[in-house]
Amino acid sequence: MPDSAPPTGLARAGGEITLERLTKRYADTAAVEDVSLTIRPGEFMTLLGPSGSGKTTTLNAIAGFVTPTSGRLLIDGVPVDNVPPHRRDIGMVFQHYALFPHMTVAENIAFPLKQRKVARGRRAELVDAALATVRLPGFERRYPHELSGGQQQRVAVARSIVYAPRVLLMDEPLGALDKKLRDWLQLEIKRIHDELGTTFVYVTHDQDEALVLSDRVAVFNHGKIQQVGTPGELYERPSTLFVAQFLGDSTVLRGQVSRNGSDGSTLGKCGRILRAPGSLDSAGSIDGAIVVRPERLAVHANGGGPEGTDWNTLPAVVEREIYLGSSRKLELRLPDGDPALVREQAGQLADVRPGDQVTLAWRVADSVLLTDDPDVEAALT
Amino acid sequence: MRLGRPVLWVFCGLVGFWLVAPALIVLPLSFTGQASLLFPPRSWSLRWYGNFFGDPAWIGAFWTSIQVAVLVTVVSTVIGTAAAVGLTRGRGRGLVAANALILSPMIVPGIVFAIGSYATFLALRMVGSLGGFVMAHTVLALPFVVIPVAARLRGFDRRLELASASLGAGRWATFRQVTLPLVAPGVLAGALFAFVTSFDEVVVSLFIQSPYLQTLPVKMYSSVSRDTDPTIAAAASMIIVLTTVLVLVASYVTVRRSRAR
Numbered sequence: 258m259p260d261s262a263p264p265t266g267l268a269r270a271g272g273e274i275t276l277e278r279l280t281k282r283y284a285d286t287a288a289v290e291d292v293s294l295t296i297r298p299g300e301f302m303t304l305l306g307p308s309g310s311g312k313t314t315t316l317n318a319i320a321g322f323v324t325p326t327s328g329r330l331l332i333d334g335v336p337v338d339n340v341p342p343h344r345r346d347i348g349m350v351f352q353h354y355a356l357f358p359h360m361t362v363a364e365n366i367a368f369p370l371k372q373r374k375v376a377r378g379r380r381a382e383l384v385d386a387a388l389a390t391v392r393l394p395g396f397e398r399r400y401p402h403e404l405s406g407g408q409q410q411r412v413a414v415a416r417s418i419v420y421a422p423r424v425l426l427m428d429e430p431l432g433a434l435d436k437k438l439r440d441w442l443q444l445e446i447k448r449i450h451d452e453l454g455t456t457f458v459y460v461t462h463d464q465d466e467a468l469v470l471s472d473r474v475a476v477f478n479h480g481k482i483q484q485v486g487t488p489g490e491l492y493e494r495p496s497t498l499f500v501a502q503f504l505g506d507s508t509v510l511r512g513q514v515s516r517n518g519s520d521g522s523t524l525g526k527c528g529r530i531l532r533a534p535g536s537l538d539s540a541g542s543i544d545g546a547i548v549v550r551p552e553r554l555a556v557h558a559n560g561g562g563p564e565g566t567d568w569n570t571l572p573a574v575v576e577r578e579i580y581l582g583s584s585r586k587l588e589l590r591l592p593d594g595d596p597a598l599v600r601e602q603a604g605q606l607a608d609v610r611p612g613d614q615v616t617l618a619w620r621v622a623d624s625v626l627l628t629d630d631p632d633v634e635a636a637l638t
Numbered sequence: 639m640r641l642g643r644p645v646l647w648v649f650c651g652l653v654g655f656w657l658v659a660p661a662l663i664v665l666p667l668s669f670t671g672q673a674s675l676l677f678p679p680r681s682w683s684l685r686w687y688g689n690f691f692g693d694p695a696w697i698g699a700f701w702t703s704i705q706v707a708v709l710v711t712v713v714s715t716v717i718g719t720a721a722a723v724g725l726t727r728g729r730g731r732g733l734v735a736a737n738a739l740i741l742s743p744m745i746v747p748g749i750v751f752a753i754g755s756y757a758t759f760l761a762l763r764m765v766g767s768l769g770g771f772v773m774a775h776t777v778l779a780l781p782f783v784v785i786p787v788a789a790r791l792r793g794f795d796r797r798l799e800l801a802s803a804s805l806g807a808g809r810w811a812t813f814r815q816v817t818l819p820l821v822a823p824g825v826l827a828g829a830l831f832a833f834v835t836s837f838d839e840v841v842v843s844l845f846i847q848s849p850y851l852q853t854l855p856v857k858m859y860s861s862v863s864r865d866t867d868p869t870i871a872a873a874a875s876m877i878i879v880l881t882t883v884l885v886l887v888a889s890y891v892t893v894r895r896s897r898a899r
Contacts, residue, residue, distance in 0.1 A: 322800055342803040343811075355801035359819045368815070369805035416805065426804075 267386055271299035271456030272333045272346075272423035274319060279328035281314050288314040290480040292328070301450050301457045303467040306477030307503070315477070316426050316460045321345050332424065343372070345424075348417030348455075352429040354409045356401040362388075362412050363397035369420040387415035390449060407438045414446070418453060427459045431466065443469055464504045468492070476500050492550070498630045501548040508554060508597040510571075511629055514545030522626055527592045531569045533624035544629040551600035553623040556587060556607045562616035569624060573597055573617045575609050589617060661878050668871035675868055686872040696873065699857035703837055705768065706853060710775040710836035715829045717776070718783025719821075723813075725784070726791040741781045748841040751778070756845040766848020774846055775836040782835055783828030790824030791817075823892050830888050834881050 274296040281289040289311040296302045304312035317323040318330060321342035330337055337345055348369075356365050363384050370380045388394050391411040401409055410430055417425055430446070431439040447470055450457050461467055467474045468488040476483045476491065476499070484496045495501035498509065512524040516536045524531045524547050533547050547569075557563075562570050572592055579586040585606055589597040597617060601607065609615050663677055671681030690696045725737050743751060755774045756765070764770035794817065802812040818825070840855040847856045854877065858870050 320800075320804055322803075341808070342800075343806050343808050346806075347804060349801065349804035351797055351801060353797065355795070355797045357798060357802075357816055357820075368802070368807070372806035372811060420806065 266383060267390060267418055267421050268453050269421035269423060269455055271454055273298045273331075274424060274456065274458065275329075275331040275334070276315070276319075277329040277331070279315065279318060279330060280326050281311075281318060281323055282326045287480050289318070289325075292480075292482055294475055294482060294485060296456060296458060299454050299456055301447075301459065301470055301472045303459045303461060303471040303474045304477060305461060305464060305467040305474050305503070307462055310477040311480035312460045312462075312475075312477045313428060314480075316428055316458060319424070319458060320347055320349050320426055346422050348420070348422035348425040350410070350413050350417050350425070350427040350430045352432045354401070354406075354413045354433075356409055356413055356416070358401055360400075361397065362393075362399050362401070362404075365401070365412060366416045366419050369416065373420060375420075383419050384415075387419040390418065390452065391415045391445070406434050407442060410434065410442065411445070414449065418449065418455070421453075422455065424456045424458065425453075427457065429461055430459075431463075432461075439466075446470065468504070474504075476503060478503075493625075495548065495625060495627070498546055498548070498627050498633045501625065501627065502633060506551050506598050506600075507548045508551065510547045510549070510591075510595070510597075512545065512547075513542045514626065515542040521621075524626075527571055529569075529571055531571075531624065532566070532621045533626040534622060535626050537626065537628055546627050546629050548625045548627055549619050549623060551586070551598045552602075554597065554599040554617060554619050555601075556589070556599055556609055557616045557618060558607060558609050559614060560616075562618045567621055568618055569621055570616050570618045571597075573615055575611050575613045575615055578611055589615070591617075664871050664874045664878065667868060668875040670868050670871070673867055675866060675871065686868045689867075689869045690872045690876075693869075696854075696857060696869065699852050699854045700873075700876075702768075702771075702851060703854040706771045706775060707833050707836040709768075709772045710779050711829050711833045713772060714776045714779040714783050714832040715825060718780050718828055718832070719787050719825055721780070722784045722787035722791055722824075723817075726788050740784055743778050744781045752842040752845040755842055759846050765846055766851045768851065770846050771843065771851075771853065774842050775839055778839060778842065779832035779835040782831035783825075786824040786827040786831070787821060788824075790821035794820060826888055826892065830884060833884065837881065838877060 274294075276292055276294045279289055279292045280287060292311070292315060304315055306312045314323055318325050321337070321340065325338070332345065332347075357368065360368065366384045366387050367380045370383060375383070384397065385394070388396060391414050393408060393411050393415065396404070396408070396412070401412065404412065410433075414430070427446070431442055434442065443466060446457075446459075450470075459467075459470060471488055473485060473487055474491055475485045478499050484491060484500045486494075491500060491504050495504065501507050502509065510524065510526050510531065512526045512531075514522050514524045514537055517523045517532070520534065520536075522533050522536045522545075524533065524545060526547075531547055537543060537545050556573070556575070562568075564570075573589040575587055576590050577588040579588070583603050585601045585603070587599040587601070587609070589599065591597055599617070607615075666679060667675060667677055668686055669682050669684065670676070670679030670686070671683040672679065690700075721736075721740055725733060725740075751774075755770075759765045759767075759770045759774075764773075798816055798820070799812050802816045803809075807815065838855055839853070840859060843853045843856045844859065847853070852860075854873060858873050861867075861870050
């Protein structure tokens with residue numbers, strides 16, 4: 258127990274977690290395959306992906322609940338593969354709270370301190386500090402079943418931070434709560450992370466949660482990491498079609514991609530040539546896609562629209578209009594039947610309505626060129 | 639349905655009466671003033687209780703039964719709880735066989751088990767020994783511990799054990815502080831069944847007794863076949879009162895514990 262870091266005594270320098278080619282196989286299927294990842298000290302890292310993508314198995318491997326088939330796991334540079342869960346100095350918060358029903362709130366929170374043989378007086382101080390941190394003072398003598406779901410989860414968080422572990426793992430901690438409570442607790446978790454300085458590893462399938470909370474996000478699919486990056490990088494520069502579609506909305510324009518000069522490519526779509534920066538890693542023309550985020554697209558009423566080599570344009574028909582107050586979404590249909598999605602900010606709405614023939618336009622620089630992945634739609638549902 | 643309910647009540651009342659009737663006969667009979675088991679008694683006295691407590695053979699048998707039952711309770715509760723943990727948590731082929739083996743004393747006829755125990759103890763020179771009684775009764779009591787404890791363990795949320803491990807508790811600490819308190823009602827029920835199983839066991843005890851060491855039911859059996867005096871009713875009444883008190887205490891404790899949650 259470090260006695261640095263007043264006032265709460267709960268702050269602690271975060272640990273560094275290194276996964277080296279981690280693999281976990283069950284019978285003939287790989288739950289996690291060849292995952293390498295370094296989580297920096299004090300970082301808020303989210304493992305994001307659909308169910309069955311390997312994110313929870315990875316988290317359980319860090320906790321020590323799952324023994325990897327191969328690969329290595331290091332915390333602060335020390336291999337922990339043979340260290341049992343209770344000696345890893347890790348905290349964990351579970352989706353269904355996992356509070357001990359036969360203990361009061363105070364006894365639950367004091368449990369890890371008791372295991373560490375912390376003196377009674379000090380225990381009470383730390384329990385108070387932890388309850389204050391999760392903003393539940395005065396709940397010491399209640400039993401878990403007397404608390405709401407949100408309160409129980411805050412007690413679970415208090416219990417996992419009270420001994421100042423170097424790493425805190427969270428497995429969909431807000432998954433069982435309703436939307437309003439979730440939004441509020443998200444901010445609470447972020448605040449607690451900022452206050453403590455502990456390394457957080459957070460598992461979720463909720464992309465909004467990942468974007469709001471994380472310093473960096475690792476996107477999982479089929480047991481593999483698709484991309485690791487800051488929320489901004491993942492959103493603006495997705496490296497696979499899966500990431501582009503899993504994180505946020507996007508319009509996907511599929512077609513044949515050819516290299517065009519030294520620093521650009523072209524893609525044929527609806528009889529037009531669309532340009533994008535960069536190139537795909539291959540010679541000749543291959544199946545690819547240009548991905549554009551909805552707020553990067555603009556619609557122009559009949560005949561309008563920008564021209565020049567900086568811009569891509571496509572004809573489209575407005576199908577539906579979704580008014581959201583601060584913004585408006587337009588669902589469009591391209592001549593070849595593919596959908597497109599546009600988001601306009603209030604005050605900048607184009608004068609179009611459903612049924613209108615429009616021009617869809619966006620900057621070449623806003624086009625993200627990616628290799629096609631025919632299975633991506635199946636993976637997302 | 640108008641008629642159905644009263645009929646059901648009457649039926650249940652009859653079944654209940656049928657179940658307690660023997661006790662309702664034996665209890666008054668133990669206070670009879672006559673030297674026969676005639677019911678209803680025509681006069682009253684406490685002489686049979688006096689007889690019971692005044693006769694070293696009766697008192698000795700009573701204490702033997704208590705000793706055996708307490709030891710059986712401790713041994714079978716510990717072994718049975720451990721077995722239940724193994725049976726519910728383990729994996730592998732042997733598990734089904736082990737389960738059947740542990741529960742087999744409930745199915746194997748008592749007389750068969752009795753003859754087997756007698757032959758074995760004869761060879762081991764354990765006939766009429768305290769250890770022999772405890773061993774034989776423990777085998778009989780084991781299923782009654784394993785069944786309720788295993789049932790509690792199956793309904794137990796394993797994530798609590800993962801949480802406990804993540805919080806720094808090793809396996810033993812987790813078992814003692816998390817698992818055991820939460821399956822305690824099952825353990826308590828098992829311990830109670832074990833005590834009662836041993837305390838009123840007669841068939842096996844008849845075989846493995848000796849003139850120097852016999853349990854209360856054995857003493858009662860030999861008494862009823864030899865001299866038929868109402869001391870046996872006094873002994874039976876004390877068995878009834880003891881087991882009833884035990885069950886009441888156990889259910890009171892269980893109810894209080896669950897209220898505290």
